[in-house]
Amino acid sequence: MALLEAQHLHLAYDRREVVHDLSLSLPEGRITIIVGANGSGKSTLLRGMSRLLTPRSGGVLLDGRALHSLRGKELARRLGLLPQTPIAPDGVTVRELVTRGRYPHQGLFPQWSAEDESAVAEALAATRTDALQDRLLEELSGGQRQRVWIAMALAQQTEVLLLDEPTTYLDVTHQLEVLDVVRDLNRERGITVGIVLHDLNLAARYADHLVAVHRGEIHSQGAPAEVITEQMAHEVFALDAHIAPDPVTGTPMVLPLGRDRTDAPHRHEEDPVSTTPETAAATTAVEEDRTLVPALEHSSMLAFELTIAARRSLGPNLVRFTFASPDLEHFGTGSHPLDLRVKLIIPGPQPSADHFAEVRPGALLDPTTHAEWYRTWLQIDPADRGWMRTYTVREQRAAGHPGNVSEHPEIDIDVVLHLDPVEVPGQGVAARWARDAQVGDTISLLGPNRHLVGPEYGGIEFRPGTARTVLLVGDETALPAVGSILEALPASLSGHALLEVPEAADAQQLLTRSGVQVTWLPREGRPHGELLDAAVRELMSENAQAFRDAEADAPAAAQREELEDVDVDATILWETTTGHGTFYAWLAGEAGVIKALRRHLVSELGLDRKQVSFMGYWRQGRPEN
Ligand SMILES: Cc1cc2nc3c(=O)[nH]c(=O)nc-3n(C[C@H](O)[C@H](O)[C@H](O)COP(=O)(O)OP(=O)(O)OC[C@H]3O[C@@H](n4cnc5c(N)ncnc54)[C@H](O)[C@@H]3O)c2cc1C
Numbered sequence: 001m002a003l004l005e006a007q008h009l010h011l012a013y014d015r016r017e018v019v020h021d022l023s024l025s026l027p028e029g030r031i032t033i034i035v036g037a038n039g040s041g042k043s044t045l046l047r048g049m050s051r052l053l054t055p056r057s058g059g060v061l062l063d064g065r066a067l068h069s070l071r072g073k074e075l076a077r078r079l080g081l082l083p084q085t086p087i088a089p090d091g092v093t094v095r096e097l098v099t100r101g102r103y104p105h106q107g108l109f110p111q112w113s114a115e116d117e118s119a120v121a122e123a124l125a126a127t128r129t130d131a132l133q134d135r136l137l138e139e140l141s142g143g144q145r146q147r148v149w150i151a152m153a154l155a156q157q158t159e160v161l162l163l164d165e166p167t168t169y170l171d172v173t174h175q176l177e178v179l180d181v182v183r184d185l186n187r188e189r190g191i192t193v194g195i196v197l198h199d200l201n202l203a204a205r206y207a208d209h210l211v212a213v214h215r216g217e218i219h220s221q222g223a224p225a226e227v228i229t230e231q232m233a234h235e236v237f238a239l240d241a242h243i244a245p246d247p248v249t250g251t252p253m254v255l256p257l258g259r260d261r262t263d264a265p266h267r268h269e270e271d272p273v274s275t276t277p278e279t280a281a282a283t284t285a286v287e288e289d290r291t292l293v294p295a296l297e298h299s300s301m302l303a304f305e306l307t308i309a310a311r312r313s314l315g316p317n318l319v320r321f322t323f324a325s326p327d328l329e330h331f332g333t334g335s336h337p338l339d340l341r342v343k344l345i346i347p348g349p350q351p352s353a354d355h356f357a358e359v360r361p362g363a364l365l366d367p368t369t370h371a372e373w374y375r376t377w378l379q380i381d382p383a384d385r386g387w388m389r390t391y392t393v394r395e396q397r398a399a400g401h402p403g404n405v406s407e408h409p410e411i412d413i414d415v416v417l418h419l420d421p422v423e424v425p426g427q428g429v430a431a432r433w434a435r436d437a438q439v440g441d442t443i444s445l446l447g448p449n450r451h452l453v454g455p456e457y458g459g460i461e462f463r464p465g466t467a468r469t470v471l472l473v474g475d476e477t478a479l480p481a482v483g484s485i486l487e488a489l490p491a492s493l494s495g496h497a498l499l500e501v502p503e504a505a506d507a508q509q510l511l512t513r514s515g516v517q518v519t520w521l522p523r524e525g526r527p528h529g530e531l532l533d534a535a536v537r538e539l540m541s542e543n544a545q546a547f548r549d550a551e552a553d554a555p556a557a558a559q560r561e562e563l564e565d566v567d568v569d570a571t572i573l574w575e576t577t578t579g580h581g582t583f584y585a586w587l588a589g590e591a592g593v594i595k596a597l598r599r600h601l602v603s604e605l606g607l608d609r610k611q612v613s614f615m616g617y618w619r620q621g622r623p624e625n
Pocket residue numbers: 341389390391392393413414415416417418426427428429430431432476477478480481616617618619620621622623624625
């Protein structure tokens with residue numbers, strides 16, 4: 001058992017102090033849960049207590065010794081931390097990941113000992129993940145995955161375990177499952193546990209010691225029944241609530257009556273990359289006094305300043321950029337990017353300032369004006385602000401990945417070089433930038449803040465649901481997305497990927513464990529989409545049997561639907577769905593081509609629209625914006 005203590009802790013991002021003179025002890029062998037509103041500093045506090053953030057002043061003691069005096073491995077043997085959205089390397093199995101928990105116990109020349117073996121076996125058993133040990137992490141449900149991460153932290157065999165929002169993005173069954181595992185561990189092994197949680201009722205159920213944090217200070221602490229009061233709900237969460245005993249556990253239960261809107265205005269951030277309700281809720285700005293708050297804790301979208309670490313031609317018409325930045329540790333959704341879209345900001349010729357200064361990972365933003373940032377940006381002269389263009393993350397790698405060319409986390413983006421012989425200002429800017437950009441050049445990218453968004457993030461559209469057969473259809477702009485999706489697909493899925501590219505030499509080696517067969521369709525001067533259209537029609541007629549099975553899964557599909565027309569010159573063709581049934585199709589590329597395929601699949605073949613996602617990635621003759 002160990003005691004973790006913060007003493008007069010001051011934690012800050014840049015000049016903005018987030019935690020002020022805070023002293024706190026996590027009682028030995030007990031579960032402490034820290035609650036607070038968005039931006040209250042609760043996650044920052046946990047980062048400070050685990051040495052992820054260096055205090056401005058004050059300190060943290062582990063059994064009376066200053067945390068900063070402990071060497072890296074020594075600390076990792078004594079204190080485990082599970083961050084909010086940890087990223088696993090691609091293709092890692094459950095056992096491999098849990099095994100990593102033993103690294104702090106190994107010497108310079110690692111040798112796997114019987115002790116390591118039993119620590120891993122115990123961690124797998126305690127989290128009930130032993131039956132999953134040979135499965136790939138990406139194949140598991142969110143709750144199972146979270147239990148595996150906890151198993152990894154457990155294999156570390158630390159006396160203190162800190163968990164930052166371990167239940168975010170899980171449904172209620174899995175939330176309980178994860179917290180039950182943590183409580184069992186605490187009860188059986190006496191581990192000292194500190195958890196940051198946003199759900200007050202779950203916090204009341206699982207905490208021995210509850211700490212309510214408000215504006216970087218402790219508002220109240222003690223047993224849940226002492227801390228959870230109507231007054232605390234009002235003062236800490238700006239929430240008018242009635243407190244009643246939880247009928248299941250007898251712990252206090254918070255029944256919200258409604259928000260106190262005069263003190264805490266709620267605005268939803270405008271996010272051109274994704275605007276799902278989940279991300280909007282996660283980014284609600286809460287500060288009553290309208291002071292600046294850390295972008296990392298408030299903005300679901302961040303602006304990353306990236307440096308080109310490598311540039312490689314993939315064929316006559318596509319170039320791969322490897323971008324690196326230490327800031328990328330804050331990027332992503334915490335799981336495989338699949339077809340994750342991001343925005344590249346192609347620089348204008350006369351930039352006057354950093355127009356994304358507020359949403360840089362280390363920055364502070366004004367929550368009262370933040371919601372307007374996109375409109376404000378659009379009003380700036382393009383020559384100054386530049387142009388926003390949509391691209392796909394072809395691959396994301398954490399720092400230290402063997403495939404990296406730099407010491408930092410990296411992402412790859414593949415860009416089509418569609419170069420018009422006549423240059424029109426403001427058009428084709430991304431393709432021209434890609435033609436000229438060299439290693440060492442920098443560019444800004446807007447993408448998800450992995451501390452605030454999860455795998456359900458709206459910037460990912462490939463959601464096959466229960467499908468066992470998939471159809472992936474794309475032109476060269478969708479090739480990066482299809483390549484990334486194929487790498488993530490499990491062996492249990494099969495189907496076809498039809499890819500139209502400008503020339504035969506643009507075909508690439510795509511890796512997949514799945515049974516999906518890839519067909520390359522080199523255009524070689526034919527009209528865009530002609531080959532793709534023919535190939536989809538042929539494939540669908542040859543596979544009439546599989547298609548009929550799909551119909552049986554989705555009875556509504558039996559009636560052919562009259563499609564409403566989408567004017568692809570005036571709007572974006574964007575109809576996406578989470579698959580249901582055994583078949584799921586994902587089609588992306590030039591909007592006119594995708595529109596014709598939509599008509600064929602839905603109107604002519606009667607395919608259920610709930611099984612198909614149609615995405616116009618670009619429109620012939622029209623710049624992106
Ligand atoms: C979700 C999503 C993901 C995408 N992922 C990728 C990706 O990973 N890689 C990638 O290269 N593109 C990708 N695209 C497509 C890319 O955003 C567009 O091609 C974009 O228009 C390129 O910007 P630009 O400045 O070069 O051309 P714009 O200024 O937007 O357009 C100028 C002119 O070029 C034409 N044009 C645009 N793109 C092409 C093209 N590919 N071939 C021929 N003519 C074109 C337009 O019709 C217009 O007439 C994606 C689009 C979306 C919506």
